[in-house]
Amino acid sequence: MSDRSGDVARRETGALISSDKVEGTAVYDPAGNSLGSIHSVMIGKTDGKVAYAVLSFGGFLGIGTDYYPIPWAQLRYDTAQHGYVALLTKEQLEGAPRYETAPDWGTRNAGWQADVDRYYRGPAFPSA
Amino acid sequence: MSDRSGDVARRETGALISSDKVEGTAVYDPAGNSLGSIHSVMIGKTDGKVAYAVLSFGGFLGIGTDYYPIPWAQLRYDTAQHGYVALLTKEQLEGAPRYETAPDWGTRNAGWQADVDRYYRGPAFPSA
Numbered sequence: 001m002s003d004r005s006g007d008v009a010r011r012e013t014g015a016l017i018s019s020d021k022v023e024g025t026a027v028y029d030p031a032g033n034s035l036g037s038i039h040s041v042m043i044g045k046t047d048g049k050v051a052y053a054v055l056s057f058g059g060f061l062g063i064g065t066d067y068y069p070i071p072w073a074q075l076r077y078d079t080a081q082h083g084y085v086a087l088l089t090k091e092q093l094e095g096a097p098r099y100e101t102a103p104d105w106g107t108r109n110a111g112w113q114a115d116v117d118r119y120y121r122g123p124a125f126p127s128a
Numbered sequence: 129m130s131d132r133s134g135d136v137a138r139r140e141t142g143a144l145i146s147s148d149k150v151e152g153t154a155v156y157d158p159a160g161n162s163l164g165s166i167h168s169v170m171i172g173k174t175d176g177k178v179a180y181a182v183l184s185f186g187g188f189l190g191i192g193t194d195y196y197p198i199p200w201a202q203l204r205y206d207t208a209q210h211g212y213v214a215l216l217t218k219e220q221l222e223g224a225p226r227y228e229t230a231p232d233w234g235t236r237n238a239g240w241q242a243d244v245d246r247y248y249r250g251p252a253f254p255s256a
Contacts, residue, residue: 016170016179016241018234019147042144043169048178048200050171051144072176106146113144 026083027055027075029090038084039067039101052116053084056101057093066098067105069116092124154211155183155203157218166212167195167229180244181212184229185221194226195233197244220252 019041027035036057041050053075055068070093075084086093097115099105106112147169155163164185169178181203183196198221203212214221225243227233234240 015173016234017173018168018170018182019151020168022171023147040146040148041171042146043150043178045143045145045205050176050178054146077173106144 022053026081027053028078028081028083028085029088029093030085031089032081033090035086035088035090035093036068041072042069042106052113055086055093058098065101067101068093068096068098069112070096071116071120074120088125095124096120150181154209155181156206156209156211156213157216157221158213159217160209161218163214163216163218163221164196169200170197170234180241183214183221186226193229195229196221196224196226197240198224199244199248202248216253223252224248 022038023040025038027037029035036055039054039056042052042054043049044051050072052069053072055070056065057068058064058066070086070088074087076087077083078085088096096119097112099109099112102108150166151168153166155165157163164183167182167184170180170182171177172179178200180197181200183198184193185196186192186194198214198216202215204215205211206213216224224247225240227237227240230236
């Protein structure tokens with residue numbers, strides 16, 4: 001539990017995980033409830049570091065699904081659940097910034113990064 | 129030229145680039161010849177840093193294509209070519225470690241990381 005070096009990673013190599021393995025991997029809350037799955041990760045251009053996971057959540061058969069960018073630091077890989085555990089509840093996620101699914105969601109919502117950072121540092125996360 | 133903050137990135141946000149935008153992006157040698165495209169990136173589990181790009185190169189209509197992991201530091205984004213420029217020639221790439229395309233290529237070739245690091249630090253790259 002609480003380790004990024006899970007089965008997903010082991011399918012690749014000990015210290016590294018492939019981006020196409022991260023994409024599509026399930027995400028759970030700490031109680032084990034499904035929060036959705038990872039659509040993609042956002043990589044810093046200058047430092048090459050993953051800064052956010054874009055969670056796909058909500059809707060039915062893809063209709064009404066939204067993108068929820070969450071700080072990468074909120075995620076831990078859980079070998080038992082074969083997925084990531086996010087350090088937030090479903091209620092906290094439902095209150096988080098969300099964006100309509102579209103290839104250009106990032107540019108269409110220029111302020112998303114500031115909004116996401118503000119939310120995950122804010123009163124909804126008193127322990128942060 | 130020689131900047132990761134190109135058009136691909138701008139479609140997302142100023143400082144970040146989405147993994148699903150990096151995947152499939154063309155890669156060129158410094159002379160502008162096509163070297164293939166990026167299949168995926170390998171992310172460090174503990175530091176969350178992109179360590180390698182896995183280049184898809186060779187073959188015809190996907191048949192005979194191989195995966196060439198190359199150090200992420202070898203790549204720069206080129207706004208003019210709408211793709212990445214790798215700091216290596218086609219001949220250097222042809223001599224580089226390659227692996228048959230398969231979802232589990234990483235575990236099937238446990239020593240790939242050491243082999244790749246050795247090659248890109250070796251005599252084929254005298255300026256490295």
